[in-house]
Each structure stands twice: as C-alpha cells, then as structure tokens.
Amino acid sequence: SQQGEEDPQALSIQEGENATMNCSYKTSINNLQWYRQNSGRGLVHLILIRSNEREKHSGRLRVTLDTSKKSSSLLITASRAADTASYFCATYRLAGNKLTFGGGTRVLVKP
Amino acid sequence: DTGVSQDPRHKITKRGQNVTFRCDPISEHNRLYWYRQTLGQGPEFLTYFQNEAQLEKSRLLSDRFSAERPKGSFSTLEIQRTEQGDSAMYLCASSLSLGASGKEASGYTFGSGTRLTVV
Numbered sequence: 001s002q003q004g005e006e007d008p009q010a011l012s013i014q015e016g017e018n019a020t021m022n023c024s025y026k027t028s029i030n031n032l033q034w035y036r037q038n039s040g041r042g043l044v045h046l047i048l049i050r051s052n053e054r055e056k057h058s059g060r061l062r063v064t065l066d067t068s069k070k071s072s073s074l075l076i077t078a079s080r081a082a083d084t085a086s087y088f089c090a091t092y093r094l095a096g097n098k099l100t101f102g103g104g105t106r107v108l109v110k111p
Numbered sequence: 112d113t114g115v116s117q118d119p120r121h122k123i124t125k126r127g128q129n130v131t132f133r134c135d136p137i138s139e140h141n142r143l144y145w146y147r148q149t150l151g152q153g154p155e156f157l158t159y160f161q162n163e164a165q166l167e168k169s170r171l172l173s174d175r176f177s178a179e180r181p182k183g184s185f186s187t188l189e190i191q192r193t194e195q196g197d198s199a200m201y202l203c204a205s206s207l208s209l210g211a212s213g214k215e216a217s218g219y220t221f222g223s224g225t226r227l228t229v230v
Contacts, residue, residue, distance in 0.1 A: 033218055040226075042115075042202060043154070045218035088153050097167065098144060099219060101153035 006089060006105045014110050019076040021105040023089030024069075030094045032065055034074050037086045037104070046074075046087075079109045117203050117222035124193055124229055131189045132225045136205030143186050144219065145178055146202040147171070154202055160186060161208070193229045200224045 007022045023032070031050045035043040049056045049065045049072070056063045062075040076083055086106045090099040116135040124130050136143045142161050146154035157176070158168045162183035175193075180186040190197055204219040 035219075035221075040200075042117075042221035042223045043204075043219070045220065048218050090153075098156050098159055100156065101146075103151075103153045 006087070006102045008105060009103070010106045010108075012108045012110065013079055015079060015081055017079055019079050019083070019107055019109070021074050021087055021107070023072045023074070023102055025072075025089075025091045025102075026070065027091075027093065028067075029091045031092045032063075032072050033090045033092065033099065034061075034063060034072075035088045035090060035101075037088065039085075043088065076107075079107075081109050081111045083107060084109045115203055115205055115220050115222035117201075117225050119225055120223065121226045122228070124227070126195060126229055127192055129189065129191045130193060130227065131187055132201055132203075132227075134186045134188070134203030134222060135184075136186070136203070137220055138184075140205035140207050140220070141183070142206045142208060143180055144204045144206070145186070145188050146204065148200045148202055148224070149198075157188075157201075190227075193227075195229045198227055198229045200226050 005024050013019050029051055031048055033048045034046045036046055037043045047058050047061055047063050049063050051067055060077045065072045086104040088101050088104045090101045092099050118133045122130055144159040145157040147157055148154045156169050157172050158178050160180040163180050175191045178188045202221055202224045204221045206219045207217040209217050
C-alpha cells in the first residue's frame, strides 16, 4: 500500500520558474523524505525532514512538513531543464522500519 | 565505495524460468531493502534485512520470491517460475540505522535497479 499521495501527478513549467508539489499521508510518521528519479534509473535521496521539524532547505530545495495536516510540500526554485524527473515523497515510521512511497509527481522543465 | 550496485541491469526471461538478482550495498550500511516498481508507480516494498537477518517481508512477496543476505553483505533476490506479472524494475537500497535505539533509518541510497521482462 502507498502511504503518500503526491499532487499534482504531473507538472510542466518553463526553465527559471518554481515548481511546487505536495504530499499527503495517512498515519503518524517519524520522518518524511523526498527522492528524485530520472527516467529508467534508481532513486536519489534529496532531503529528510523529521516529524518535529517544520521546514528544511537544501540548495534550491525547500521542504515543509505539517504534521497536523499530514502533508508536506517540496519547492524547487529557479528550475532547470536538468530538474526534469519524477519526484517521490516517502514516509518512515519506526513501527514499520521502512520507507513507504507515494505515486510520484512527474516534472517537466522546458528550456 | 561507489554506491549501491545491482546486477544485471536488464534481464529478459521466459515465463516459468527462475531468475536471480544481486545487490551490493554500501559497505558501512547495515540495512538493505528490496523494492519493486512498475511503470508510472512509486516503489513498493518487498523485504528488508538488518545485517544478515531478514526482518520483514511484504505480503506482495509470494512463495516464489526469496531473498538472502549471507554474512550481512551482498543480497540476492530470486524469483522462481516467473510470471508476466513479475515484469518490473527491482530496486535495492541500503541505509544506516540512526538514533539511540537504532530504529530510525538514514536516507536510502538506491542502486540503478534491475529491469525484468518476462515474455
């Protein structure tokens, strides 16, 4: 079963614009992670935010977490063509000892 | 250490044949995970090991699937009597245990996956 649900499922933007995608989940979590996957390749870990954190930054990435709403958002600022990929949120629960992934947001950045 | 390695990258097999995939995790990582991903979907958990112990198996993993991690190093995933529905990308990942309890995991490092096609 997939714990997280990303929204939108697909996103098309121009280079230089910001891209925002959201993730909602159902049960309490220990941390939430975002991953990127280029076509046909493995996933790359982008950022981890713990349940007691509200916001985290890494380069052009900004992640927020609202545990009361059971939701997270990933913002990519000043997007580049190389940011074209699928982005997945994944939730981690201590009781489960594993990441559970959502269905992903497919982002296309047009040059 | 160049990351998580998976072999082979691609496998085409006839229905009914057995296949085995290998995963070499990052040597310092004590946890190893197998996931399956079909086109347009997120990865689905199959099983995970902490050191050499297999601690959880998904209900997705039928009796035809078996995984091992001898000596807590590399891992193999075997599928017996393959079916067309087994066609997917099989992803391996490794991570470290974190925190005082050792229960939390760091971010996962994924391999490039093995794409299985059953014809």
